[in-house]
Amino acid sequence: MSDSSLILSLPYIQPAQAQKHVTHNEAIRTLDVIVQPTVTEVGRTDPPQDPVQGARYVVGPGGTGDWAGLDGSIAVWEDSGWTVVVPSAGWTTRATDTLIEWVYDGSTWILPGNAVETLGVNTTADSTNRLAVSGANTLLSHEGAGHQLKINxxxxxxxxxxxxxxxxxxxxxxxxxxxxxxxxxxxxxxxxxxxxxxxxxxxxxxxxxxxAHVPHHAELGGRWIAYSDQRWVTLSRAHGEVGDAHAGASDTGADPALTWLDTGLYLRAGSRVETLMGRLRADGAEAADLTSYSLRLYFQHGPDTPDGDAWNTDAETTRELIFGVDDAPLSEGWRYLTASFAAYTAPDNGSLVIYLKPGGSYGADQQIVSEIVVGYTQ
Structure with missing residues (x-):
């Protein structure tokens, strides 16, 4: 019969052995060291001066003093001396000073490799998605400075x-x-x-x-003439600066005439008109008599002809209403205008035309001052 076990080399109690408790206690002592093995430190070479009972160390290369010649062994302070356990290949232990796990490869203690073929966090990884994470959020943070995510x-x-x-x-x-x-x-x-x-x-x-659609903003500001017959007025081809009077006039009907030559901002097919905003106020010697305004924003186009003058009849001209407001109150103070409408896409090359018609009872010397901006993309 062998004197010790094959795997852990625990001593056996022999037949007719005296003081059997000594052998038994030695086996228990060994188990106490290697079951749930943790050590205070891995790699120390000199024994501590005043170790506590049960303190365990993995002796590093070149052990000195009582640890001389015990490289790689687990030394345990018990009673008043060191008990030594020689590890076998595959044993693992965790150092309590760093919480790092070590593996004995048969000759020395090493850190296990950190490479894994797949890793799934709350889900299953596969050969294509070797790292898979399932969760509401994924955080990658810095360690004291910056952080880079590298895709090579x-x-x-x-x-x-x-x-x-x-x-x-x-x-x-x-x-x-x-x-x-x-x-x-x-x-x-x-x-x-x-x-x-x-x-x-x-x-x-x-x-x-x-x-690409690049946003643009066309400023359509200036002074709009108020005719006493309350006709529609619009911008001329030469867009006026603030202070200029837009003298072009259409008719006095419910909507401005379709065939109107003083067209506004040119837009290419596919352009999108998206916003209209600005402010208006009554101006002139009797500004209080200007009580309201009506406004129309149209896209106007016609056949694309070389001579460029084929919009002169109603049959040749197409107009689509983008935004309209009737009889909006107007005062001497600035009144802000914010139009809400669905974005309009120009179906053809054409012009963006804006008309304004003052309301009230007034003479021909009143005007409406405006700062109007149309936002569009081309």
Missing amino acids: KADTAETASLLYQSNWSGRAEMGLAGSDNFSVKVSADGTTWFTGLEVDGTSGMVSFPSG
Whole structure:
């Protein structure tokens, strides 16, 4: 019969052995060291001067004093001396000073490798998505300074990007997709993609491969003449600065005449009119007699002809109302105008025309002063 166990080398009680409790206690002492093994420190080479009972250490290379020749062993202070346990390959222990786990490889204690093939946090990772996280938020923070998230690709033709999905179907992507130029792409179905923005990697030049809508603001301010017959007035072709009088006039009907030659701001097909805002006030010697105003914002267009004069008849001219207001109160103080309407897209090349008609009882010397801004994209 062997004197000790095969795995942990615990001493066996032999037949007819005297003082069996000594052997038994030795086995218990060994188990007390290696079951749930933790040590105070890993790698210390000199024994502490006044260790507490049960203090355990992994002796580092080149042990001195009572630890000489015990490299890699677990030394335990018990009663008034050191009990030594020689580890076997595969044993693990955790150092309480650092909470780092160590593994004995058969000759020395090492830190286990930190590489794993897949890692799933609250979900299952796979061979394609080797790191998978399921949760409401994911936090990547700094450690005292900044923090970089690095996405690396093998070569120029490959992809390094961030992909945004809706129900597992791609909708937007930004990064280096198939080249070293930075791009932003979108898709409505995850199959057909449109590149909205691209930054050249060699020059930094920005391009918009799918086109771009750039916001503009047209200032349509000035003094609007108030005719005593309360006719509609509009901007002339030469847009006036504040203080100029817009003398162009249309008729006095419910809406201004369709065939009106003094057109306003030119817009290309596909332009979008999105906002109208500004302020107005009565002006002139008898400004109190100007009590209200009506306003129309139109898009007006006609056939595209070389001579450019084919809008002279009602049959050749098309007009679409974008915004209108009737009999809005007006006073001598500034009255703010904010128009709410759905964005309008110009169907053809044409002009943005704004008309104003004062209301009240007045002579021909009154005016309305305005500061009006139209916002649009082209």
